[in-house]
Amino acid sequence: MSRHDLKALRVGVVGGTGYTGGELCRLLLGHPAVGTILPTARGAGSFATTHPNLLGSGLEFVTVDELTEQAGELDVVFFCTPSGQAMRAAGRFLELGAHVVDLSADFRFPSPDDYEAVYGKRHASPELLAEAVYGVTELNRERIRKSRLVANPGCYAITAILGLAPLLAHGFVDAGAPLSIHAVNGTSGAGVTPKKALMHAEVSNAMLAYSLEGHRHGPELETFFRALTGEPVEVDFNTSHGNFARGIHLQANLRLTREHGRDELLGLYHDFYGAGHQKEHFVLVVDLPKLGELNEKRYEIYPNLRGVVGSNFCHIGLDHDARRGITKIVAVTDNLIKGAAGSAIQNMNVALGLDETLGLRSYAL
Amino acid sequence: MSRHDLKALRVGVVGGTGYTGGELCRLLLGHPAVGTILPTARGAGSFATTHPNLLGSGLEFVTVDELTEQAGELDVVFFCTPSGQAMRAAGRFLELGAHVVDLSADFRFPSPDDYEAVYGKRHASPELLAEAVYGVTELNRERIRKSRLVANPGCYAITAILGLAPLLAHGFVDAGAPLSIHAVNGTSGAGVTPKKALMHAEVSNAMLAYSLEGHRHGPELETFFRALTGEPVEVDFNTSHGNFARGIHLQANLRLTREHGRDELLGLYHDFYGAGHQKEHFVLVVDLPKLGELNEKRYEIYPNLRGVVGSNFCHIGLDHDARRGITKIVAVTDNLIKGAAGSAIQNMNVALGLDETLGLRSYAL
Amino acid sequence: MSRHDLKALRVGVVGGTGYTGGELCRLLLGHPAVGTILPTARGAGSFATTHPNLLGSGLEFVTVDELTEQAGELDVVFFCTPSGQAMRAAGRFLELGAHVVDLSADFRFPSPDDYEAVYGKRHASPELLAEAVYGVTELNRERIRKSRLVANPGCYAITAILGLAPLLAHGFVDAGAPLSIHAVNGTSGAGVTPKKALMHAEVSNAMLAYSLEGHRHGPELETFFRALTGEPVEVDFNTSHGNFARGIHLQANLRLTREHGRDELLGLYHDFYGAGHQKEHFVLVVDLPKLGELNEKRYEIYPNLRGVVGSNFCHIGLDHDARRGITKIVAVTDNLIKGAAGSAIQNMNVALGLDETLGLRSYAL
Amino acid sequence: MSRHDLKALRVGVVGGTGYTGGELCRLLLGHPAVGTILPTARGAGSFATTHPNLLGSGLEFVTVDELTEQAGELDVVFFCTPSGQAMRAAGRFLELGAHVVDLSADFRFPSPDDYEAVYGKRHASPELLAEAVYGVTELNRERIRKSRLVANPGCYAITAILGLAPLLAHGFVDAGAPLSIHAVNGTSGAGVTPKKALMHAEVSNAMLAYSLEGHRHGPELETFFRALTGEPVEVDFNTSHGNFARGIHLQANLRLTREHGRDELLGLYHDFYGAGHQKEHFVLVVDLPKLGELNEKRYEIYPNLRGVVGSNFCHIGLDHDARRGITKIVAVTDNLIKGAAGSAIQNMNVALGLDETLGLRSYAL
Incomplete structure (x- = not known):
């Protein structure tokens, strides 16, 4: 071309x-x-x-x-x-x-x-x-390829979607109760307009919960999840700002339709997104072993903003609370890249027929 | 004496x-x-x-x-x-x-x-x-007064207990599903032993999720809540470390047995803990109006670590997602004070028959 | 009274x-x-x-x-x-x-x-x-006792004065060149008015140098130092905001009129301010040994904001670059307490004939 | 090739x-x-x-x-x-x-x-x-081009060298007294070995001064400056760690052999390094006007870590304290990139005859 x-x-x-x-x-x-x-x-x-x-x-x-x-x-x-x-x-x-x-x-x-x-x-x-095509590239790639108008998803929404899609697409999630999602965003997510509540001296060393009565990305998720699963899905979506400038650290707690262990679920995610960059370049499953060399519990086995901030990657990890039958997904992105500008370029690349990773290959700092 | x-x-x-x-x-x-x-x-x-x-x-x-x-x-x-x-x-x-x-x-x-x-x-x-008496002073005061041995609660546990007690004590909580609690703790909560995962260059700008398969304060809460309500209560307890040295920022999402609006629930909390310092000196209900002078939505209406770090106070606020029928409680404490040393002294004061607030009256910085 | x-x-x-x-x-x-x-x-x-x-x-x-x-x-x-x-x-x-x-x-x-x-x-x-009496309590106590009007010093100024007074008062400082002072202040020092440059997403992870052409506390210091020494003293005063909400971390580099080793100078400071709280309650000399148990160089031998933020204390330490003949003083305070509100109350206490430490005895968090 | x-x-x-x-x-x-x-x-x-x-x-x-x-x-x-x-x-x-x-x-x-x-x-x-060739690419390019062995400079040293070279090379600096340099480094500069002093809970909200008796990059600078100017140059080099993971924020205070205003010096730097990327791709002079639209003093006219962290750039700005005749240079780099890995690749590119900017063109986040 x-x-x-x-x-x-x-x-x-x-x-x-x-x-x-x-x-x-x-x-x-x-x-x-x-x-x-x-x-x-x-x-x-x-x-x-x-x-x-x-x-x-x-x-x-x-x-x-x-x-x-x-x-x-x-x-x-x-x-x-x-x-x-x-x-x-x-x-x-x-x-x-x-x-x-x-x-x-x-x-x-x-x-x-x-x-x-x-x-x-x-x-x-x-x-x-x-x-208009909703621009979660990994899930809507073919439609984006043919579209002139892409609606880039909200930063929270895309992080939640990538984190939950494998389970939802397979019908593993018990949608009888609202999906519980908690996400902490960097302060860059609140925009550049100066506000007292977002001054450094105010946010530094604190967290700022907001929109507890319902964040606008909740309905956005519900709309997409319904399209993905063909059924109504309610989302209990909770947001706050953390003491960092960039990144979304999101955790979803779900009940599955039947019990699956951690390894089984990690396998499902690997199948869905591919291992390494083989299938989906920008979505990586973190499957570190829970025990270290001396058989001690390891501290850092879940995804962490350090792994993604500055990049277009989404890292996903998970665990299972067997006693209470709750599966927990952790997904992290850079809110300004995978959550906004990076996804937008990824969508542009697809829509124009370019290599999808052009301009987006940098790893996180 | x-x-x-x-x-x-x-x-x-x-x-x-x-x-x-x-x-x-x-x-x-x-x-x-x-x-x-x-x-x-x-x-x-x-x-x-x-x-x-x-x-x-x-x-x-x-x-x-x-x-x-x-x-x-x-x-x-x-x-x-x-x-x-x-x-x-x-x-x-x-x-x-x-x-x-x-x-x-x-x-x-x-x-x-x-x-x-x-x-x-x-x-x-x-x-x-x-x-041994479990040392949530506000709820076990009379037993502590007569005891020689106080078991000071875990930092997460006491924050959750103070945040939920009014609803649980009144039987307002639908305990059909596990109570969903998410808490972010300062890095001082991880102790002084040097670990790579807790070095400044690692945690700064990130969050560190841990123990997703079930934190040990979960069973501690379940034990206490069962004693408080007389019924089994399951807790889905989620923990992480945030980019701050001190403080616990905790949010609990609950379904109530019937719908109550924000104001009604704030009133219930005021009745339970008293307004100002009148009843419980160290537990304060944050009931700021949601709209500011120009009828704009206000950003900082929920409790915030800034209000409590450095003090023995617990601040509690709440909101209600009417669309999904979910009530959200936010409770914040200083993990080393109300979550540990401050409560311990409060319990000592009670056990020795001293004024309960002695040595603990400082407000947060 | x-x-x-x-x-x-x-x-x-x-x-x-x-x-x-x-x-x-x-x-x-x-x-x-x-x-x-x-x-x-x-x-x-x-x-x-x-x-x-x-x-x-x-x-x-x-x-x-x-x-x-x-x-x-x-x-x-x-x-x-x-x-x-x-x-x-x-x-x-x-x-x-x-x-x-x-x-x-x-x-x-x-x-x-x-x-x-x-x-x-x-x-x-x-x-x-x-x-009006200039309110460095430790150096002007007798005049403050008799005064009705106290001019509380600037936060930078009082930190510098307490850090340098022992050397200046003894005539040890070679005032042939401007005294070089570098101070990093918390963002609370910039006030509450929202400004883009002071938003969390801007300052977090950075430092904000300002007023390099000359900060207004420079002349304030020169005026006081002249009064203290009886001679003109020029100050090269440099300021910035760091990635913390509170505290002043100040370092002064000086040439002395003759060489003095680290221990000798620490002794001088101990004599001037007293050891522990014996003489000056709020000024403490940090004289930790430079080598640890295994004869390894220790990392944290100089004063640090952690030692003072939340308190009315000023911690002072020092070292000597023997090769270049430069003495270095490190002084730290909480900019809002010893640098402002705490000193103001200390001055009130003195002016009213109260115990000087009333209401100010808290240690740093 | x-x-x-x-x-x-x-x-x-x-x-x-x-x-x-x-x-x-x-x-x-x-x-x-x-x-x-x-x-x-x-x-x-x-x-x-x-x-x-x-x-x-x-x-x-x-x-x-x-x-x-x-x-x-x-x-x-x-x-x-x-x-x-x-x-x-x-x-x-x-x-x-x-x-x-x-x-x-x-x-x-x-x-x-x-x-x-x-x-x-x-x-x-x-x-x-x-x-071995000392690898400040911008100043030793021709020698690096012919070398097999490059000694990559220390992170502090290269930041100081790029910041001061134009003045030193022109003989503008009065070397009668040691050059005063203060640099704050991110905690990544202290390495990955866990140490209590560098734990998150210790450094967060503080600064950690160290090696005040003389940092090892001082003699490194003196050696290079002597080679550059042909005369002995003493450096008073001061280091600390700040509350950020990456970046060096460095300020040098100098007396010049004769007075030069801010604009004149900015012009000198532009001539030396070129404007934009025209001459030296990775060294940029920050020459923002000191007054804003409403003739108000602007807060952010000096270089800032936000401008360079994540990139191989060095930003340089300056100002002049006319009253005391002191010129102040501010230079910022990412300690792990321009201060280490980025420079190393830049040197590799030059030594192998590749385009010097290959793999290094990313701007800061």
């Missing part, structure tokens, strides 16, 4: 000033097929002031109007905007031939009513919902 | 080199009724090297033998030792008239078999179990 | 919403001679929302006007206000008989011109400067 | 279990010219347990003996070993035709006596010192 030649792609990033927009620019700078990156910003603001880590990259902000003027020459447009903007602006870019990957929630619900129920506003482009 | 005169009490701290032992010494130094503190250590080691925060206190380590020789003149002996030591040594101090507060697990189970099932060793002094 | 009876003192805290005001309230709540605390705030705002750690204390905000109306019945008024406010309002409280301790910079310079040179505004009450 | 074809290079990493060895493996995995990576370890130990971030990479440890057997087929051998090992083993690999990049201190001093003076042991291969 000629337009995918080395450094040939032209890409817009609507909403380039936040953490997700910045991370997308960083990853696109290292993408071998991307040649032009146009991030947008509203006000003046220099790029290097906003994203000091990208000093030297030569990137500069354009306005949305300037980007729209060039729409006809863009291959891909990413939206890193608050809910409600992409659904108004995506159509224009699609018409002019660009692929759109929306990192906001605007196209995550197939039904406009579901969107409105969760986000509290009428959907502006319900006609586009039908062609 | 003459022996409780200002600075008259003589106190031993068996196991004075760890974080709990150090914290106990720190609090005892500020206790108006305590005059002599004798912490024990095995090797040489200077006190100020081990506990640099207590530089200037004049405290020095003695050996256990030296402490035992003075047993007849001790008013109280605290055990901050690994499981298995207090059950061998406590008897001697009790015989000579000292009160014993054991911060290890040795006297937490009324039945020696239950102890053995959880801790994997035969109990050495089963005859003492009958008179 | 009858008015200093148990819980008899009435105290105002002008500017009670910031970190310093909150910390002052926290310490005053534990002060045995203080009975009434009146913190002021401008807007509505509940006290427990602003200072969740003081939940249950019963404190409530009043307006400055309400406080002023009660001025005649106040024993002490603390100002925790931005520069420029205390110099306008302090006079009124002094007239009505209250002592004033100003934690802002308004009364730190004896000369109104010096104040204007550093803070860029004309001094509003130059007539009060003559009676 | 045929052997440098895509994925053709075979590389050994002696000492693959520490943080530096792991980081080297991580970067080599992303290097387009490297096909085989052989990290060594002493004991059993699985690679994924030691470096969970490299799960899925397929790397496995070999023993040093196994590596030595393959020496004839290796293109490059990196030493990530404690001081004293590379000087014994490097010769063998050189003889068999491999390039050697030593990340330890063994070949950093041209004179064996200087090595012995600093590291306390006799040099085992003094004959190799003559051909």
Whole structure:
């Protein structure tokens, strides 16, 4: 495909000033097929002031109007905007031939009513919902390959989906009670707008529980899980911010339809995602032995943010509380990469017919 | 009571080199009724090297033998030792008239078999179990008042108990499924022995899930909850270490026997623990309004470690996910104070007939 | 003195919403001679929302006007206000008989011109400067005892002064070149106003150097050092924020007028401040041996924030680079306690003739 | 050069279990010219347990003996070993035709006596010192291009050198007094061996000053600066660990031979290193304006670890304290990348005639 030649792609990033927009620019700078990156910003603001880590990259902000003027020459447009903007602006870019990957929630619900129920506003482009594909690449790859419009999943949602899909797809989960999911996110997940509750002196050494009455990624999960299993699935979704800037550490506690031991379940996950990078490059099963050399219990046998932050990987581990019959899944991702910008590029790669791992092969620090 | 005169009490701290032992010494130094503190250590080691925060206190380590020789003149002996030591040594101090507060697990189970099932060793002094009182001061005050031997609860356990007691005591909790409890502890909870998994460069920016197959405080909770409610209660207890040195941030998700709104439940907690310090000095209900001045959702309405670390307080808040019928309790404590040394002193105060808050009135930093 | 009876003192805290005001309230709540605390705030705002750690204390905000109306019945008024406010309002409280301790910079310079040179505004009450005493309690105790108006030192300044005073007072320092001082402060030192640069996701894992062209505590130090030594002393003062909420870790590198070894200098500091709490209760010299049991170099022989955060102590250690003839002083304090609210109470205690350590005896966590 | 074809290079990493060895493996995995990576370890130990971030990479440890057997087929051998090992083993690999990049201190001093003076042991291969090139790529590029043996600089040293070279090379620095350098390093810089002082609960929220009597990178700097300027240069070098896992935040305070303003000096640095990536790809000058849009002083105008951690970049900024005539340089690097593994690969690239930036182009997170 000629337009995918080395450094040939032209890409817009609507909403380039936040953490997700910045991370997308960083990853696109290292993408071998991307040649032009146009991030947008509203006000003046220099790029290097906003994203000091990208000093030297030569990137500069354009306005949305300037980007729209060039729409006809863009291959891909990413939206890193608050809910409600992409659904108004995506159509224009699609018409002019660009692929759109929306990192906001605007196209995550197939039904406009579901969107409105969760986000509290009428959907502006319900006609586009039908062609939007929910971008969990590992599970929707074929549909993404044919799509022009990808709805990138929420950072919590994709972590939960990758962690639970093997069990749900096999019908192993007892969905009689809500699936219990607890996720701790880095503070970058709360955005760049200064708030007292998110100042360093406030969060440092603490955890900040929020949205206990129900986080908006709960219904997003329920919608996807229903599509995956063909049955209604309730999710008890719990969120907080931890004392770290990046990463989602998620644990799901499930009752299975019948008992399976730890090794058996690890085997199931290996079959589903492949061992090493053989099948799914970005999803890795952590199956470290529970006992160390001296037959002592080991401390670090479950996945850990250290293994993924800075990368597009999702690490998954699990254990089983035999006494109470509860299976526990631990899944970790970088909320800004696999949870946002990395997945978005992975989806772009698939949609454009490129090698899915292009620009995304870095391991975690 | 003459022996409780200002600075008259003589106190031993068996196991004075760890974080709990150090914290106990720190609090005892500020206790108006305590005059002599004798912490024990095995090797040489200077006190100020081990506990640099207590530089200037004049405290020095003695050996256990030296402490035992003075047993007849001790008013109280605290055990901050690994499981298995207090059950061998406590008897001697009790015989000579000292009160014993054991911060290890040795006297937490009324039945020696239950102890053995959880801790994997035969109990050495089963005859003492009958008179040991489980030291959740707020719920066992009268029994502690008459006891010579207090089994101080585990740090996780006491946080969970204080958080759930009002609902359990009123029979509001549907115990048909295990109670789901997730708790994140500071790294001081893992002790002072150097381990790679707990080095700063490893834990910083991560969370360390552990004991997913079942933490030992689970059975401790089940034992107490059964005593409290008169019925079997299963607990699904999940633990991890967070990127902070001190504190337990605990969340319990429950189904109630019938629906209660947030305000109604906050009222129940206020009735149970009192408002302000009126009834229970150390348990405070956080009932901040969910909306701020501009009718915006507020970010910090649930309890937070900032409110309790450095103090003997437990802060409790809650919310209700009406859509899924799940009530969520958030309880936070300082794992080394309310979760260990502070409770131990509170129990000492009660057992000796002193004002319960003596030496424990500091607010969190 | 009858008015200093148990819980008899009435105290105002002008500017009670910031970190310093909150910390002052926290310490005053534990002060045995203080009975009434009146913190002021401008807007509505509940006290427990602003200072969740003081939940249950019963404190409530009043307006400055309400406080002023009660001025005649106040024993002490603390100002925790931005520069420029205390110099306008302090006079009124002094007239009505209250002592004033100003934690802002308004009364730190004896000369109104010096104040204007550093803070860029004309001094509003130059007539009060003559009676203001600079509140380094350890060095100005006798003057504070007789004063009505104490200018509490800056947090950086007091840490530097306590760290260097023994050498300066003995004329050991070669003042031919500026004294080189580097200090890292917690983020609470930057105040509560939300700023992007101080958000958790920004500061976490980094350091934030600032005011390299000259911090305002530099001239404050030069003024005091000149008064102490009788000679001009230049200070090269360097500041940054570290990845912690509280505490100042300060290092000064000096050339002495002649060589002194580590032990000799430690002896000098012991003589100056006393060993243990014998002479100066709140200043402790850390003189741990440099080699451990196995003759290995020890890692933690210099003072460390862990030893002081949460307390009114200043820990001081030192070393000597013999090859280059440079003496290095390390001094650590809690920026909100010894660096602000604790010193302010210490000064109040002295000015009112109370035991200087009242309400301040807690050791660091 | 045929052997440098895509994925053709075979590389050994002696000492693959520490943080530096792991980081080297991580970067080599992303290097387009490297096909085989052989990290060594002493004991059993699985690679994924030691470096969970490299799960899925397929790397496995070999023993040093196994590596030595393959020496004839290796293109490059990196030493990530404690001081004293590379000087014994490097010769063998050189003889068999491999390039050697030593990340330890063994070949950093041209004179064996200087090595012995600093590291306390006799040099085992003094004959190799003559051909070893000190690997600050930016300043020694031509010599590295012709060398077989590169002595990779210490992490502190390279940060200081890049920060000061423009001034020193131009003879702007008044070397009459020791150059004052203060550097804060992440805890990964202290290695993986568990030590109590470096446990999370100890370092979190503190700083750990060490080696105040003189750090070993001081003489390393003095040796290089003397070579650079042709004159003796004394360095007052101060080190500590901060509450972060990675990165060096370094500040140097200098007196110049005559006064230069901030802008003038920034211009000098731009000339020396180039703007953007034009001249030196990995050294970037941060020249943000000191005032923001509303003419307010800006908080974040100096380099910050956020800008470099995870990358091979060094960011440099500066300011001038005109009142005291002191110029201040701030330089930041990732201690494990530009300070170790990244520089080592950069040197490998140069020595093998590859594009210097291969495998190193990632921006900071």
